[in-house]
Amino acid sequence: MANSKSNTESLDAQLRSISNRLDAIENVVHNPTVDDEEKDSSSAEACGLPDVPLRELEAGIDPDRESLIRAIEKKWVNGTELKYYFFESGAWGGSNSQQRVVADAFDEWKEVGIGLNFNEVDSPDEADIRIGFKRGDGSWSYVGRDIWSRPVNERTMNFGWLLRGQDGRDTALHEIGHTLGFQHEQQNPFAGIEWDEDAVYRYFTGPPNNWSRQKTHHNVLRTLDPNSVEGSQWDPNSIMQYGIRSGLILRPAEYRSGLRPAPGLSDTDKARVRLFYPEMASRLKKLERFSAERLDLSPAQQANFVIKPTATKRYQIQTFGSSDTLMVLFEDNNGNLEHMAADDDSGWGHNARLEVRLVKGREYVLRIRLYFSEESGEFAVMLW
Numbered sequence: 542m543a544n545s546k547s548n549t550e551s552l553d554a555q556l557r558s559i560s561n562r563l564d565a566i567e568n569v570v571h572n573p574t575v576d577d578e579e580k581d582s583s584s585a586e587a588c589g590l591p592d593v594p595l596r597e598l599e600a601g602i603d604p605d606r607e608s609l610i611r612a613i614e615k616k617w618v619n620g621t622e623l624k625y626y627f628f629e630s631g632a633w634g635g636s637n638s639q640q641r642v643v644a645d646a647f648d649e650w651k652e653v654g655i656g657l658n659f660n661e662v663d664s665p666d667e668a669d670i671r672i673g674f675k676r677g678d679g680s681w682s683y684v685g686r687d688i689w690s691r692p693v694n695e696r697t698m699n700f701g702w703l704l705r706g707q708d709g710r711d712t713a714l715h716e717i718g719h720t721l722g723f724q725h726e727q728q729n730p731f732a733g734i735e736w737d738e739d740a741v742y743r744y745f746t747g748p749p750n751n752w753s754r755q756k757t758h759h760n761v762l763r764t765l766d767p768n769s770v771e772g773s774q775w776d777p778n779s780i781m782q783y784g785i786r787s788g789l790i791l792r793p794a795e796y797r798s799g800l801r802p803a804p805g806l807s808d809t810d811k812a813r814v815r816l817f818y819p820e821m822a823s824r825l826k827k828l829e830r831f832s833a834e835r836l837d838l839s840p841a842q843q844a845n846f847v848i849k850p851t852a853t854k855r856y857q858i859q860t861f862g863s864s865d866t867l868m869v870l871f872e873d874n875n876g877n878l879e880h881m882a883a884d885d886d887s888g889w890g891h892n893a894r895l896e897v898r899l900v901k902g903r904e905y906v907l908r909i910r911l912y913f914s915e916e917s918g919e920f921a922v923m924l925w
């Protein structure tokens with residue numbers, strides 16, 4: 542972001558705005574129903590996420606600005622087509638029926654009505670999401686845009702046990718939830734869970750998980766920053782919430798005998814994913830050369846443009862003004878949007894900028910998601 546002079550009033554307003562929007566959704570859909578029949582979590586293996594270091598931001602950054610950045614930074618720009626690949630043979634290979642469970646779970650997220658697209662591809666080189674089925678290696682996924690930090694010959698997601706019935710479906714929905722940028726719900730600071738920590742360490746360091754104490758802390762006991770989670774309410778029925786066996790939670794007292802989230806995506810899960818990835822209009826405004834487009838966005842909102850170059854040459858695309866954004870350029874390949882370049886200037890004292898060679902006759906799509914701007918509507922994007 543350029544011009545890091547803080548405008549506290551504007552920041553407060555933006556924080557209130559994103560938090561109010563999320564709360565409004567959650568107040569409408571919050572549904573405390575728990576179905577005790579469906580999920581018995583008494584001795585299940587649990588999802589254990591890889592530990593990824595926090596992305597570095599400029600020293601001395603305003604804590605409120607950092608909070609907004611942390612709330613949004615793992616999310617994809619809306620409209621991204623995420624390509625997934627299943628390993629079919631070798632140590633990571635999975636059967637057709639196991640692949641089907643995961644493909645169906647992608648469809649279930651899509652059917653919520655979101656702007657992301659998911660498509661299966663035949664080669665790991667083309668894929669954003671590379672899915673293995675190595676037994677005994679746990680079930681896990683990298684979170685959101687972190688999957689792009691993984692080399693193309695590595696998995697970004699694994700299923701370490703057989704996916705069967707509703708539990709198997711829920712495991713697939715949960716891991717895909719991570720890939721969309723969502724974290725574990727039991728670590729939601731608004732859950733107010735008081736754990737029996739000794740019992741938690743005993744349980745997760747023992748079979749079938751056999752986790753280290755560090756991994757147990759990372760996935761269960763560690764409380765997330767209040768501003769890095771969606772909204773200010775805990776959803777015990779979220780697909781991102783572990784089933785918890787009896788004796789691990791001390792308070793709330795109603796969960797001492799265990800916590801069994803209702804199966805499938807909760808209404809809050811659906812509302813949260815739609816907030817970050819609403820369905821998109823198909824017609825986009827054209828970004829013309831040397832014509833600055835003023836952007837009036839709230840945090841987490843996004844602007845989308847089509848670019849139709851009139852000459853083949855190198856172009857610059859840059860934001861102007863005090864803004865933190867993620868800017869991503871795609872080439873439109875007969876309706877498939879291929880990722881070309883991205884810049885994320887959030888938390889730094891410069892603007893998002895791309896220098897790319899564009900070809901006359903082809904079409905490109907530019908997407909800009911706002912983390913934070915000092916004054917609403919006081920930033921712009923230009924192509925030249």
Ligand SMILES: [Zn+2]
Binds near residue numbers: 588589590715716725
């Ligand atoms: Zn998980």
